[in-house]
Amino acid sequence: MEKFTVHKGLVVPLDRANVDTDAIIPKQYLKSVKKSGFGPTLFDDWRYKKAGEPGMDHSLRDINPDFVLNQAQYQGASILIARENFGCGSSREHAVWALTDYGIKTVIAPSYADIFFNNSFKNGLLPVILSEAVVDKLFSEIDNGYELIIDLEQQKVITPTGEAFSFEVDSFRKHCLLNGLDDIGLTLQYADDIRAYEEKCKQETPWLMA
Amino acid sequence: MAIRTLYDKLWDAHVVREEEDGTALLYIDRHLVHEVTSPQAFEGLRLAGRGLWRSDSILAVPDHNVPTTKQHRGNGTAKIDDPVAKIQIETLNQNCEDFEIEEFLMDDIRQGIVHVIGPEQGATLPGMTVVCGDSHTSTHGAFGALAHGIGTSEVEHVMATQCLIQKKMKNMLVSVDGKVGAGITAKDIVLAIIGKIGTAGGTGYAIEFAGEAIADLSMEGRMTVCNMAIEAGARAGMIAVDQTTIDYIKDRPFAPTGEYWDKAVEAWADLVSDEGANFDQVIHLDASQIEPQVTWGTSPEMVLPITSVVPNPDDETDAVKRNSIQAALDYMGLQAGEPIDAIEVDKIFIGSCTNSRIEDIREAAVVVKGHTVADNVKLAMVVPGSGLVKQQAEKEGLDQIFIEAGFEWREPGCSMCLAMNADRLQSGERCASTSNRNFEGRQGQGGRTHLVSPAMAAAAAIKGHFTDIRAFS
Ligand code: SF4
Numbered sequence: 189m190e191k192f193t194v195h196k197g198l199v200v201p202l203d204r205a206n207v208d209t210d211a212i213i214p215k216q217y218l219k220s221v222k223k224s225g226f227g228p229t230l231f232d233d234w235r236y237k238k239a240g241e242p243g244m245d246h247s248l249r250d251i252n253p254d255f256v257l258n259q260a261q262y263q264g265a266s267i268l269i270a271r272e273n274f275g276c277g278s279s280r281e282h283a284v285w286a287l288t289d290y291g292i293k294t295v296i297a298p299s300y301a302d303i304f305f306n307n308s309f310k311n312g313l314l315p316v317i318l319s320e321a322v323v324d325k326l327f328s329e330i331d332n333g334y335e336l337i338i339d340l341e342q343q344k345v346i347t348p349t350g351e352a353f354s355f356e357v358d359s360f361r362k363h364c365l366l367n368g369l370d371d372i373g374l375t376l377q378y379a380d381d382i383r384a385y386e387e388k389c390k391q392e393t394p395w396l397m398a
Numbered sequence: 399m400a401i402r403t404l405y406d407k408l409w410d411a412h413v414v415r416e417e418e419d420g421t422a423l424l425y426i427d428r429h430l431v432h433e434v435t436s437p438q439a440f441e442g443l444r445l446a447g448r449g450l451w452r453s454d455s456i457l458a459v460p461d462h463n464v465p466t467t468k469q470h471r472g473n474g475t476a477k478i479d480d481p482v483a484k485i486q487i488e489t490l491n492q493n494c495e496d497f498e499i500e501e502f503l504m505d506d507i508r509q510g511i512v513h514v515i516g517p518e519q520g521a522t523l524p525g526m527t528v529v530c531g532d533s534h535t536s537t538h539g540a541f542g543a544l545a546h547g548i549g550t551s552e553v554e555h556v557m558a559t560q561c562l563i564q565k566k567m568k569n570m571l572v573s574v575d576g577k578v579g580a581g582i583t584a585k586d587i588v589l590a591i592i593g594k595i596g597t598a599g600g601t602g603y604a605i606e607f608a609g610e611a612i613a614d615l616s617m618e619g620r621m622t623v624c625n626m627a628i629e630a631g632a633r634a635g636m637i638a639v640d641q642t643t644i645d646y647i648k649d650r651p652f653a654p655t656g657e658y659w660d661k662a663v664e665a666w667a668d669l670v671s672d673e674g675a676n677f678d679q680v681i682h683l684d685a686s687q688i689e690p691q692v693t694w695g696t697s698p699e700m701v702l703p704i705t706s707v708v709p710n711p712d713d714e715t716d717a718v719k720r721n722s723i724q725a726a727l728d729y730m731g732l733q734a735g736e737p738i739d740a741i742e743v744d745k746i747f748i749g750s751c752t753n754s755r756i757e758d759i760r761e762a763a764v765v766v767k768g769h770t771v772a773d774n775v776k777l778a779m780v781v782p783g784s785g786l787v788k789q790q791a792e793k794e795g796l797d798q799i800f801i802e803a804g805f806e807w808r809e810p811g812c813s814m815c816l817a818m819n820a821d822r823l824q825s826g827e828r829c830a831s832t833s834n835r836n837f838e839g840r841q842g843q844g845g846r847t848h849l850v851s852p853a854m855a856a857a858a859a860i861k862g863h864f865t866d867i868r869a870f871s
Contacts, residue, residue: 222438371563382425
């Protein structure tokens with residue numbers, strides 16, 4: 189997993205509450221054998237005029253010009269800000285894969301659904317929780333080229349005027365993100381223990397190691 | 399050493415390290431892989447630039463999506479019609495090539511259902527931890543192994559680290575005491591167990607099956623029992639090692655040989671629960687009371703002896719249960735009070751990782767021999783669990799018995815167990831199936847599944863309705 193320390197990026201405002209994972213990535217895309225390539229179908233139902241199917245060339249589809257992700261000033265955004273209960277609904281990890289594949293590094297919202305929140309950390313996506321008042325304020329400030337700095341080390345979101353808002357994050361998860369450790373990365377920290385275990389097996393139960 | 403259960407011993411032997419809260423890194427000896435749950439795991443490895451920790455621990459085979467008709471087999475994946483299935487199988491082939499994993503390709507005589515081929519090859523051994531991205535991995539516990547299904551992110555985790563992050567489960571002993579009567583099979587035993595403890599009865603437990611009736615079973619019967627531990631809610635089921643286990647494994651291709659064999663056999667003698675070991679829960683069943691079982695509803699716990707009648711929801715006092723019985727009857731198109739042996743069937747499926755081994759096929763063939771499939775049965779099929787099972791059955795002339803009776807004799811795969819390929823029920827069709835799940839739509843949308851033993855399925859094919867195998871002639 190990529191390390192997350194300080195990230196500065198363009199902000200795209202998705203002014204909705206209860207954005208569910210089916211909206212983030214509709215079910216027809218779950219047939220895929222891949223973990224990547226979900227970016228073009230992120231928010232598929234909102235982003236395009238007609239429902240899509242896996243295998244289509246999405247660049248040829250009619251886009252919905254009213255949807256924020258399609259507006260010129262938000263191209264290249266890497267920070268998504270939304271309202272409460274972001275990521276509710278089905279447990280599909282594909283929702284996180286779609287966001288990261290699109291290029292989103294941080295979501296800012298007043299609250300999240302549990303499973304989505306957990307899945308995010310597993311995939312290097314930082315879900316920042318800020319109060320409703322602060323989220324309101326950020327929404328009202330967003331204009332052309334609005335960028336935020338997300339400083340995970342300091343646990344601060346810094347606006348273009350230098351105003352800073354603190355956020356909470358579980359220390360273990362912070363450690364994992366800062367060091368780019370996913371579950372696998374974490375387990376691999378114990379690679380020596382695993383090797384030592386294997387050495388012992390070679391002595392005691394060699395037929396299992398052959 | 400403390401007094402321990404079989405599960406305690408298997409657990410202890412595989413803990414690489416343990417955190418204070420009991421979360422452990424558990425070492426995995428054998429990783430079985432198939433086409434449906436592995437692609438994202440391989441891709442995850444690629445995206446992270448990781449390799450396999452131990453490629454020789456992995457054995458791969460396509461099974462869920464493979465066609466089972468002759469005209470769609472041969473020449474690799476070229477004759478597969480379904481584009482999604484084709485891509486999944488080709489993706490597995492490519493991944494195994496890229497990561498240097500041993501795979502039994504579709505045309506390989508050793509290809510078959512992942513839970514059939516592991517034991518058949520001796521790739522499942524006593525004392526192992528065995529995982530697979532498939533819930534019926536519990537099958538392999540029949541060998542005194544700790545075996546359970548895992549999710550796709552765990553598949554990736556095992557590939558990259560050879561470990562699983564796990565917490566220990568509780569111990570349950572299910573003892574089937576005494577001897578079963580004539581005509582009673584492993585399938586009837588396990589269905590009776592699930593009928594008794596329910597589909598959530600084993601949740602949070604590792605179940606050890608024991609007792610005289612279990613010890614009397616062949617390895618194939620034991621696999622049938624452990625296969626369905628997951629239907630009782632337990633991720634892992636297991637049976638102690640004895641001479642039957644050792645005789646089965648000897649001389650199989652992946653089994654240890656020479657000096658290692660002797661050492662292994664010596665070590666395996668300890669793979670039993672110690673006298674007086676503590677179980678969190680103990681269940682007893684009287685084997686002599688077990689009758690041939692038939693499920694009537696949409697969950698494996700909705701099961702009754704062939705001599706019973708379909709239950710009446712009005713007899714149930716608990717409102718939630720009453721509603722679920724009613725819903726099941728509606729879905730299954732059954733009337734309360736209808737005798738089970740009066741239920742007519744449209745299709746017969748003999749196969750799946752529960753009942754597709756050579757003994758299962760022999761058991762069905764004995765019943766079918768000299769008879770013909772009833773007129774009301776639209777399709778009766780036998781799908782051997784592996785190419786080697788199929789070959790053995792053909793050597794014994796069993797295929798001819800089935801074909802002469804009007805059965806279709808297919809190529810190995812999961813087939814109508816989950817209806818991912820073309821083998822499926824049409825809406826409203828009723829099937830006597832030797833598989834393990836009778837959930838709504840499991841064998842095709844609107845399809846109605848009754849789980850039974852191979853002998854009972856064969857008898858239903860001949861009679862056109864369920865019938866007591868003990869009185870079959
Ligand atoms: S036979 Fe059925 S239960 Fe067994 S692995 Fe295949 S699909 Fe799963």
